[in-house]
Amino acid sequence: MVFRSADGVSACESGRQRLDQLSIKVSELDAASAKKLEPGLSDDLTPHMRWWLPEDEVINGRQWLNFLKTDAMRHGCAFEMHSNVTAIQSDGKLYVQGAKHPAAASAQFDATVVCTGHHAQELLGPLGLKLPLLNMNQCALSAQIREPHLAPVSGLFDATRRISIFRTGQRLKVSSSQGIWPGQSPEPVYNQLYQVLNDWFPGSARLHGVQSCTQTWQTTNTFTPDGMPLVGPTKCPGVWLNTGYGSTGWTHAPGVAHLLASSFAKSGQHDSALLGKLNVNRFD
Ligand SMILES: Cc1cc2nc3c(=O)[nH]c(=O)nc-3n(C[C@H](O)[C@H](O)[C@H](O)COP(=O)(O)OP(=O)(O)OC[C@H]3O[C@@H](n4cnc5c(N)ncnc54)[C@H](O)[C@@H]3O)c2cc1C
Structure with missing residues (x-):
């Protein structure tokens, strides 16, 4: 989990304390340890903070x-x-x-x-x-891995943009937690998904050209108060x-x-x- 700035950290702090109470490990990582876990992570972007949840899992739904x-x-x-x-x-x-x-x-x-x-x-x-x-739509992107060593080994959540990037087999999935109204144009969110993937794992996915087979889609989720x-x-x-x-x-x-x-x-x-x-x- 990466925070681009200090802004979002305090909002997640109470969640981290709850995980602590449940003995679920969350540790802070320095750049070298993060790179060991995820060798494809960009060297050009330095997050404000990195949290590692070693017991967390990524699934192929x-x-x-x-x-x-x-x-x-x-x-x-x-x-x-x-x-x-x-x-x-x-x-x-x-x-x-x-x-x-x-x-x-x-x-x-x-x-x-x-x-x-x-x-x-x-x-x-x-x-x-x-x-x-209340019904809101959420957007996702799926792309073929171009260079396996540049792609995530497991998963990364950009807590500032609220976007997750993870590997499922030969493909990468990038999905946004941001809700948009049904009928609203998803294009700005799709663009952000491409941008965030390139920010953290540049060169990892085949995003352009006839062989790219990139898919973007949105689905409706229903929320309670x-x-x-x-x-x-x-x-x-x-x-x-x-x-x-x-x-x-x-x-x-x-x-x-x-x-x-x-x-x-x-x-x-x-x-x-x-x-x-x-x-x-x-x-x-
Ligand atoms: C891009 C994206 C990323 C997500 N990432 C995560 C994540 O990382 N972690 C997480 O916890 N959740 C995630 N979610 C949320 C998760 O997908 C939803 O919360 C979950 O799918 C809701 O499940 P559900 O069974 O309530 O509804 P749905 O998945 O909408 O399933 C309802 C089913 O009912 C069927 N149905 C509807 N009407 C009828 C009918 N009249 N007769 C018969 N069948 C009917 C539909 O066809 C559908 O199959 C994500 C969602 C999206 C869109």
Whole structure:
């Protein structure tokens, strides 16, 4: 994690203290130690401060999801791909339309957990539920590695620009935590992604020419007022919610999935102590 100036350090200090309390290591690095970890780091840019989180990890999201899906199927989970939930009733009954069911078919479960990201409101609005969610887009860039020794070994977060750069296989991924309004031009953020990649790892990626295969894209994330997700039962019996992750869904989802699974193991009685802080009705 690098800070270009002293400005952002104090804002992150309380987070660092919380990590300390949890015995999660964060150490300050000098230039030589940083270069040992990441030999491709630019010599032209000297950050104000560098933090190293040795226990932190970078994941390839697509690969991770495939592993999870295969594992879930081995445990008896059934996935119905290329299908849309078109409606939900207040008792949790679902209507699904898609490859298997060209005409909408209904299905009833002990509980239905709505985890459709920014589409949750569309499904729950007809049940009279108004969710405190705000949709913002986030931008990312993926580029082919040109020179492996100039590319990051693991990952770097530019805390000043709020942009992360990390290696996934043969490619580099650069993504911004800055939210833009749906419909707003993403070009200024895309330009910043290229700039920040060149600042820290110059020459590492193939960014130009017909063979570059560079991809830029934006996706919609949905945010709650306190930045924590909405998880747990709604006022409609049988309908649960698991959404509102903003820009930290990968970080929080495994822990929340564990909480939900243990709640369902107790016959759907949610554990209020554990899920209380994420309560769906906490903004009412
Ligand atoms: C560029 C970028 C970088 C990010 N980096 C990080 C990071 O480093 N760390 C981190 O923790 N998080 C990161 N995130 C955030 C993370 O991706 C999101 O928080 C997470 O994807 C939210 O997960 P979700 O399942 O709630 O919603 P989504 O990922 O939006 O998934 C919702 C799913 O529901 C499906 N769906 C919607 N409506 C229906 C329907 N009617 N019927 C059936 N299916 C439906 C959609 O097709 C979709 O597959 C990043 C996001 C972006 C855009």
